[in-house]
Amino acid sequence: MPGEKLRLRVLTPGHRACQGCGQALGVRLALERVEVPFIVANATGCLEVFSTAYPYSSWAVPWIHSLFENTAAVASGISAALRALGRGEVRVIALGGDGGTADIGLQALSGMFERGDDVLYICYDNEAYMNTGVQRSGLTPPYARTTTSPAGRVRLGNVRPKKDMLSIAVAHGVGYAATASIGYPKDLERKVQKAMGRRGPRYLHIHAPCPLGWGFEPEKTVEIAQLAVQTGLFPLVEIEDGVVTGVRKLPKRLPVEEYLKHQSRFAHLFTSEEGRKAIAEIQAIADANVARYGL
Amino acid sequence: MWTVLEGSVAIAEAVRRCRPRVISAYPITPQTHIVEHLARLAADGELDAEVVNVESEHSAASVVLGAVATGVRAYTATSSQGLLLMAEVLYNIAGLRLPVVLTCANRAVSSPINIWNDHQDAMAVRDSGWIQLFAEDNQEAVDLHIQAYRIAELTRLPVMVNVDGFVLTHAYEPVDLPDQEEVDAFLPPFEPKVRLDPDHPLTLGMLAEPHVYMEARYALNEAVLGSKEVILQVQREFQERFGRSSGGLISVDAPEDAEIVFVAMGSVLGTIREAAESLRHRGIRAGVLKVTCFRPFPGEAIASALRGTPRFIVLEKALSMGSGGILANEMRAAFYERDRRAEIISVIAGLGGRDVTVAQIEEVAQAVLQGERGPVFLGLDQRLLAREGTS
Numbered sequence: 001m002p003g004e005k006l007r008l009r010v011l012t013p014g015h016r017a018c019q020g021c022g023q024a025l026g027v028r029l030a031l032e033r034v035e036v037p038f039i040v041a042n043a044t045g046c047l048e049v050f051s052t053a054y055p056y057s058s059w060a061v062p063w064i065h066s067l068f069e070n071t072a073a074v075a076s077g078i079s080a081a082l083r084a085l086g087r088g089e090v091r092v093i094a095l096g097g098d099g100g101t102a103d104i105g106l107q108a109l110s111g112m113f114e115r116g117d118d119v120l121y122i123c124y125d126n127e128a129y130m131n132t133g134v135q136r137s138g139l140t141p142p143y144a145r146t147t148t149s150p151a152g153r154v155r156l157g158n159v160r161p162k163k164d165m166l167s168i169a170v171a172h173g174v175g176y177a178a179t180a181s182i183g184y185p186k187d188l189e190r191k192v193q194k195a196m197g198r199r200g201p202r203y204l205h206i207h208a209p210c211p212l213g214w215g216f217e218p219e220k221t222v223e224i225a226q227l228a229v230q231t232g233l234f235p236l237v238e239i240e241d242g243v244v245t246g247v248r249k250l251p252k253r254l255p256v257e258e259y260l261k262h263q264s265r266f267a268h269l270f271t272s273e274e275g276r277k278a279i280a281e282i283q284a285i286a287d288a289n290v291a292r293y294g295l
Numbered sequence: 296m297w298t299v300l301e302g303s304v305a306i307a308e309a310v311r312r313c314r315p316r317v318i319s320a321y322p323i324t325p326q327t328h329i330v331e332h333l334a335r336l337a338a339d340g341e342l343d344a345e346v347v348n349v350e351s352e353h354s355a356a357s358v359v360l361g362a363v364a365t366g367v368r369a370y371t372a373t374s375s376q377g378l379l380l381m382a383e384v385l386y387n388i389a390g391l392r393l394p395v396v397l398t399c400a401n402r403a404v405s406s407p408i409n410i411w412n413d414h415q416d417a418m419a420v421r422d423s424g425w426i427q428l429f430a431e432d433n434q435e436a437v438d439l440h441i442q443a444y445r446i447a448e449l450t451r452l453p454v455m456v457n458v459d460g461f462v463l464t465h466a467y468e469p470v471d472l473p474d475q476e477e478v479d480a481f482l483p484p485f486e487p488k489v490r491l492d493p494d495h496p497l498t499l500g501m502l503a504e505p506h507v508y509m510e511a512r513y514a515l516n517e518a519v520l521g522s523k524e525v526i527l528q529v530q531r532e533f534q535e536r537f538g539r540s541s542g543g544l545i546s547v548d549a550p551e552d553a554e555i556v557f558v559a560m561g562s563v564l565g566t567i568r569e570a571a572e573s574l575r576h577r578g579i580r581a582g583v584l585k586v587t588c589f590r591p592f593p594g595e596a597i598a599s600a601l602r603g604t605p606r607f608i609v610l611e612k613a614l615s616m617g618s619g620g621i622l623a624n625e626m627r628a629a630f631y632e633r634d635r636r637a638e639i640i641s642v643i644a645g646l647g648g649r650d651v652t653v654a655q656i657e658e659v660a661q662a663v664l665q666g667e668r669g670p671v672f673l674g675l676d677q678r679l680l681a682r683e684g685t686s
């Protein structure tokens with residue numbers, strides 16, 4: 001943007017992300033404003049795959065990928081080594097997808113939180129295992145269709161609610177835990193700044209729509225992300241030392257259909273009576289979010 | 296300095312003298328005493344290391360991975376189920392060419408669950424790209440750890456020092472612990488060429504597609520094979536500085552004209568040496584070939600040793616299910632590749648802590664001299680098998 005301070009390059013262009021990838025945008029929004037030196041530990045997933053096909057790397061910062069489920073532990077090791085080296089000025093940021101964070105990597109993440117390790121862990125939530133072809137994760141929303149929770153004649157897609165990662169982080173006593181969305185870049189950047197202003201374990205959960213996996217046109221990524229927030233389905237919340245300190249209010253809240261109708265993963269809900277009931281249930285989830293956080 | 300120490304404490308004291316800056320492990324018997332001792336040293340300010348108490352072995356291996364990638368010396372230890380849980384990370388560490396040093400206090404693998412010693416755990420990860428060394432006694436365990444850091448850092452390969460659980464880790468033996476200054480002179484500070492550093496950004500752990508993956512794996516294999524030279528060089532340097540021979544690839548203790556030679560790894564060699572001596576007293580020309588380094592496999596050294604010996608009894612504490620003795624089979628391959636003919640009789644022994652006695656070993660030798668070709672499962676309880684069946 002004209003007049004803006006030149007941004008530190010983190011994820012340089014030329015990588016292989018799909019058009020409209022919410023995650024690629026999310027990385028840039030999250031990391032480009034971080035002015036202190038840092039090291040990135042990245043879980044297996046789309047981000048790792050699209051940014052580092054040998055011999056090309058898009059990363060202009062020191063970056064390591066080890067495995068799918070151990071990113072929080074690798075980050076802990078980096079942080080311990082930096083302590084040993086007396087390089088406290090260098091920070092550690094871990095990046096993982098929803099599957100790598102909430103499912104297979106949850107144990108390592110819990111260990112990292114509990115030990116109080118000095119790491120900002122960022123989860124990119126695109127609500128499924130995208131890298132392996134859109135399978136259901138513990139963060140896939142109810143009634144979304146994925147390849148392992150298909151919508152069929154007797155089932156309407158995924159049956160379970162999203163795992164509440166924010167509460168899980170807070171229950172570990174994490175000093176700073178927040179949700180953000182690529183649809184609200186200023187809010188996202190501000191939260192990263194705030195998180196980087198503290199030490200110890202911190203958790204940032206970023207909603208990052210996926211055009212391919214969710215079934216919408218690539219130019220709609222930001223709009224879809226905003227609709228998730230505006231319907232109350234993805235509340236933007238900030239929790240510091242266990243206390244809710246920031247909530248994005250929704251004075252003009254939209255009905256959940258406004259969000260669901262753009263995405264083919266929910267298309268089956270609009271063609272049957274059962275689908276209508278499912279939409280009512282999804283609306284109830286949004287209403288509960290509003291009540292819970294006072295949106 | 297000579298002291299009588301528990302094996303675990305001796306190992307921990309050796310590791311301490313290597314000055315690791317990050318230590319991460321998860322409790323499992325019989326490895327635990329090693330890291331407990333290191334934690335005590337750190338708590339008393341006698342060891343300047345970050346101790347990261349993780350929630351699993353998978354994370355312990357991942358923590359040392361991250362630490363070494365950031366440029367510091369690190370240490371971890373485990374056994375059995377812990378090593379198997381680490382397996383994914385062990386392959387990753389080797390592929391990333393990170394010089395991690397790990398102690399495996401060797402223990403049987405479940406099921407049935409059993410905490411006692413055998414080598415099945417180490418054998419399960421033999422193809423991962425780690426150098427694998429086996430200690431015969433606690434002095435060698437001490438020496439191999441000091442050598443391990445030197446080998447790892449020279450080759451940019453991870454090294455696993457295998458020490459028999461309980462038999463060595465919990466045994467009190469006199470050991471000569473080198474002074475800190477001596478170890479410092481032998482093991483210079485860790486100065487990795489590749490490290491995560493904001494001043495020189497690097498990408499580690501990239502995606503390798505089919506047109507490059509094979510070359511990466513080929514290069515790793517070449518590095519592991521090439522480490523034999525370094526292992527021998529470090530053995531020589533160690534002998535020069537500390538005045539005793541330990542480490543290396545193999546060592547042979549046999550008459551020139553040995554008619555029967557035992558091959559083994561680890562603490563069982565003590566029992567085997569006694570049996571060989573007793574056989575020699577009875578006129579049987581028996582000898583011992585010790586395999587200290589299992590990976591890289593010293594096929595050339597083994598096949599060119601004892602050229603006149605017609606039969607070898609390979610006694611090992613592990614088994615490839617559906618195939619047989621692993622060391623025996625690798626030895627057969629090494630002989631075959633070099634057109635050497637000898638009888639190689641596989642003896643599976645000591646699984647899950649089953650005692651291996653001098654008398655049993657002598658009996659096996661006698662049986663082999665009378666035509667037994669194996670495979671032999673030493674000391675099987677036939678009554679138990681008859682009662683419970685095998686299928």
Ligand SMILES: Cc1ncc(C[n+]2csc(CCOP(=O)(O)OP(=O)(O)O)c2C)c(N)n1
Nearest residue numbers: 044045046068097098099100128129130131
């Ligand atoms: C132990 C292990 N199990 C499974 C996989 C296969 N795998 C690689 S990426 C991935 C999905 C990643 O999903 P997520 O974490 O949500 O990230 P995304 O690709 O959606 O960004 C899976 C299942 C793996 N690499 N390792």
Ligand SMILES: [Mg+2]
Nearest residue numbers: 097098128130
């Ligand atoms: Mg995902």
